[in-house]
Amino acid sequence: MLKKIAFLCLIVAVIAGANMTLFADSEDISDPQPAYDLDSKSISGKAGNGNDETPGEWYIGDTPPNLDPSKPILLFVPGLNNVAQVWWEDNDMYQTAYDAGFQTTFVQLHDAGGESADMWDNGELLAEKIVEISNHFGGKPITVVAYSKGGVDTQSALTYYDAHQYVDNVITLSSPHHGSQLADLAYSSWSSWLADLLGAQGDGTYSMQMAEMNAFRNQTDPQPLAYYNDYYTLGGTDWGSTFSSTWYGGMYLSQHGDNDGVVTVDSSRLPGGQELAIGDWNHTTVRTGDTFSVFENYISSSQLANNIQSSEQKNKTFPSNQWVHGSGLEQGKHEITIPIEENVKALTLNLLTSQQPNDMVLVDPTGKTHQTNFKSTKFQEGVFKGGISHATTIESPQSGEWTLKIHSGNDNAYLLLADFKAPEKYELNKHVNRHKSLELTYNLKSNTDQVNSQSLQTTYRITESGNPSQTLTYTQKGEANHSQHITLNQPNQVYNVTIDIEGKTKTGETFKRTIIESVKVPGTPYK
Template identity: 35%
Template sequence: MHTGNVRWGKSPVSVDLDKPVLVFVPGLMNDSSIWYEGNDMCERAQTAGYETVFVELHDSCGNSKSYWENGRLLASHLEKIHLLTPGKELVLICYSKGGVDAQTALVHEGKHELVSDVVTIGSPHYGSELADLAASPPFIWLAEWAGRNNEGVKSLQTGAMSYFREITDNRKEVSKNRYYTMAGNWNGPIFSSYWFGGGFIGGENDGVVSTSGASLPGAEMLAVGRWNHGQVHLGQNAFPLIEPVLKGETPSPVRESAEEEAPSLHILVRGGMEQQPMETFHVEKEAEKIVINWMSPRQLETLTVTSPGKEPALYDVEAVKDDTGFFDGIYHHLLQWKNPAPGEWTVSSDGFPNLPYGFTVSFDSPLNKKLYVQRTEKEGVFTVHTDGEIPEFPDKMFMELLFYPAGTPGREEVLRYSQELFGREMTLPVYEEGTYNLSVEIEGKTKSGGRYQRTVSQSAYRTADGAIR
């Protein structure tokens, strides 16, 4: 695939001049084949009598760009398609980040007059927490190895997207098109990469994008269904819900029940690149289950685990290749324990030294609901709150931060920042306009005397006038 291509689909047997032309927009690190390889979306549209067009953006050749760059390219595509389809309406059908690229083209590049309707499917309109993770200090080495330390991923950090919403939603161009959205709320099957993504995101999500984050101000949600991110755009799931919109009919929104909402602060996040990678962590007595995930560019067969009071033991692991789009070529290796022994645990990988790795521990524990982080009214200040069984102040907090200056990709290595924090407040250091990605590890004691550890991973955007979004 080549960036800048516009490809026309097979003509329907009978072309109806009153039907719109469907323009399919791919997502992050995708090309147009996601619409017709292993997906009957194209076939269904053509069988129903619609002309189809498939566009390639920067991601199609493996060079993911921000929605600003993709939006400009898509704008030029729309001009070309419009000239070749005089008198026909264009409807954009967009998957994942393609929905943000499309709104950029219509609103910020002024191409709204060329399009009637926009359907976004599993689009991260408020960013993705997995983008925050990929661009975070613990995981930046792993993302670099996976080729995901790129402009496209960085632009989807939740802080950057919060700023995008602020400068987009109130513009008059937004009202010139009809927007519709679809979202998934299933992140299975268990132990899949979507399951990992869903556990990190929390709440209703499709393993990559939260259900609430796939909604769009002023848009009608066509459906929230039991699909993961790799299923939500399939023709069998999406086209029957989109076709009434294409026919000018009033859609009937569908909402299926979701899995139980995950706790808000329930995970420990580490990572790096070491000669002998090893991680030590604490499990509180209250924990009912833990899930360990060791992420590596290589498939591992075993992990060495030392639990409290036990000798090191070798555990067989199955390598599951990542499908989320944020860690391409990376493998997940998962182990879980019910009623884990409280105390200090150690996990190590003996296979491949000097390779980047990511490490997470998910805790199923009553403490999760008693520990949360909230942004205060003071600019750039976050506070740790505790409730009940946890003392008010953590024993330790350590913050690492990467700063991504606006408009200058690649400077984040220069502006790495770390600090040991005291009390329960964490304050973003002030640099300049751009995205701040912070990872804060919190350690403290429960009232029963056990130790707990959790990680806050979050991004924020500082505007030119100093406001934090």
């Protein structure tokens, strides 16, 4: 008996010792602290996205007891509409880096002050802070870990604002190096009401339009300092939980390939960088300690052999199974008609509003209320920060006109995204010629096995991004195949192209689809 008791005591002691070791390896740390008196070093922010931190403020994390003096300082850079606190509030990235023996620092960019900024303004501010951080730590090299748009801001700081000499490597976590189609969506003709109420069209979102980032890539990649530093990239393929904020973006972006709910895998790849991993992360989890072990060995390393390829795209084929619609919602009751053709395997409806409606009811073509629950989620960050998503999926929906009835208690706005799992009705491609002007030719070919060609109507709305009053509209009717030629002449202007396609199937059911993209007229480079 005494031997058994002694053995049990030994087991308890071993377990207790193991637990003590476990907790010792992950020592609790305090929040990072501002590096200096804010009144003397910081700048004012603007109102807009709800943030009220101070742009230019930077923080120092606790010094780990196992600090390795040979390791570079880690500087964590936030993304679009983010504040520096995303790295340590409800996030173990700071703790993970501390446990690994790294000295950490964190910075607030212009977005932290209330309004998003483009890569030029954020890049200039970040470059100033990189110099300050380097001086504070006696000239030790810095490795930047940049989240989302922070990766683009970082490359701007290093390429154009002389910060390259203070930085060793750059790690980008799902950065939209080629832009985000969600930014194009925010500037579409259907989004203007909602974007106005949410403030979704700030300078940061503008700069993330696909056409604007294509111009940035074409201007930046050939620069002598563009890849002076080594860049390592990570991307994600998870959308998060069903009907979450990243799920909304994931569904929209799914027509463009694998994505993490905000950025596609293709966009996360940098032409002169090295891709470390494409993992099962969404746009929130990619910035957590889950990814630290993936890039830890690349925080300080030798020079890469960069193989830069142009991002210029002269021909493009568009996906075709989503419909987008939006408008203002005055106080009271409203109805949105949703046509559904035959042979739709599943329909996902995602209604984004600026405020929570009092009630929403979905009515089928027979007039009966469809028993479905909308899952509502408020977006805490991203392009549509502050918006509320209401989503539901209907399996094998009855064909005909459905009606979404909305009762809004206040002035409101909506953006409806309908995703159809159904046979494709047409093929649309584009050819581009760039001279002093931008010449676009869109070619549409309908699937005559599915579509009554004489019923087809295609509307092209070409709008100056950020200026909805400047819109050109072209309409094509009653042709199975057609070409629409558009010439744009205003240098450096980004345009949103919203294409609405409507027609009837062979059985007479109405279908609607929407395609959204951005284009930019050639002009003088910004820098």
